[in-house]
Amino acid sequence: MTRRVTAQTKAPRRHDSGRLNMHKRTTIRDIQKKAAEGTKISMVTAYDAYSARLVEAAGIDIALVGDSVGTTLQGRHDTLAVEMTDMLYHTEIVGRSTERLLIVGDMPFGSYQVNEDEAVHNAVAFLKAGAHAVKLEGGASVMPLIERLHDAGIPVMGHLGYTPQSVNVTSGPRVNKSRDELMEDAESLKDAGVFALVLELVPSAIAQEITKAIGIPTIGIGAGPHTSGQVLVFHDMLGFNPDFAPKFLKRYATFYETALAALKQYKTEVEGGQYPGPDQSY
Ligand code: KIV
Secondary structure (H helix, E strand, O other), X not given: OOOOOOHHHHOOOHHHHHXXXXXXXXXXXXXXXXHHHOOOEEEEEOOOHHHHHHHHHOOOOEEEEOOXXXXXXXXXXXXXXXXXXXXXXXXXXXXXXXXXXXXXXXXXXXXXXXXXXXXXXXXXXXXHHOOOEEEOOOOHHHXXXXXXXXXXXXXXXXXXXXXXXXXXXXXXXXXXXXXXXXXXXXXXXXXXXXXXEEEEOOOHXXXXXXXXXXXXXXXXXXXXXXXXXXXXXXXXHOOOOOOOOOOOOOOOOOHHHHHHHHHXXXXXXXXXXXXXXXXXXX
């Protein structure tokens, strides 16, 4: 017997509201469509509820829960000491605090270099914590891992050029590969199935060539204007650290100066008895 479809059976039920998708999450397909249409993709790091909500409110496409959390929130000189537990903690917060952003979890140093089984286990943990994809650094050598993650249903964003987890090999923030090597790595990552590729500190002309050649979205940081999109670290672009001033960085706010002035005023007012005043008292 054919079931009669009435208005009632078609209407979404109240407890299904989580699936009504009032605020549709950006998907990988959305990102790829944007790149194909020539609309630039924006990505910013986020680690906590307020940074995630700000990134979402600004209409940014992707929140990267970056291992840059090591330098921004943990006060370290590099990202090497960041652990999976740190990354899962921040990924869960960003997931819980947003409704629309595509969330990419950055696999920290040591979480995918030891063996493939451990890497798959760690990538799965990212998706369970709320990420929709993971990012990992490296060229042709990570191809088999990317294929395995892809087959397991885990989308991967690649990362070439300066790869901060290899800072001890490159002796600082520099790219130690030639144009041909970068191009080969980019092709390998594309063949392995990455859905997008971060290019860090890659000379503009090479980033342009890679973008044209591989046909998947490239997201640049210090890689010039010809990539499919750009990524910046939240704290760097908002000016939390006035001492960090690489050439590629544009500061869109002067958070340090604004916050410092506010904190000084607060101290003065507490000491002078102006705060709390009648308006702030019960
Ligand atoms: O960890 C991070 O924030 C990153 C971006 C700089 C791409 O990897």
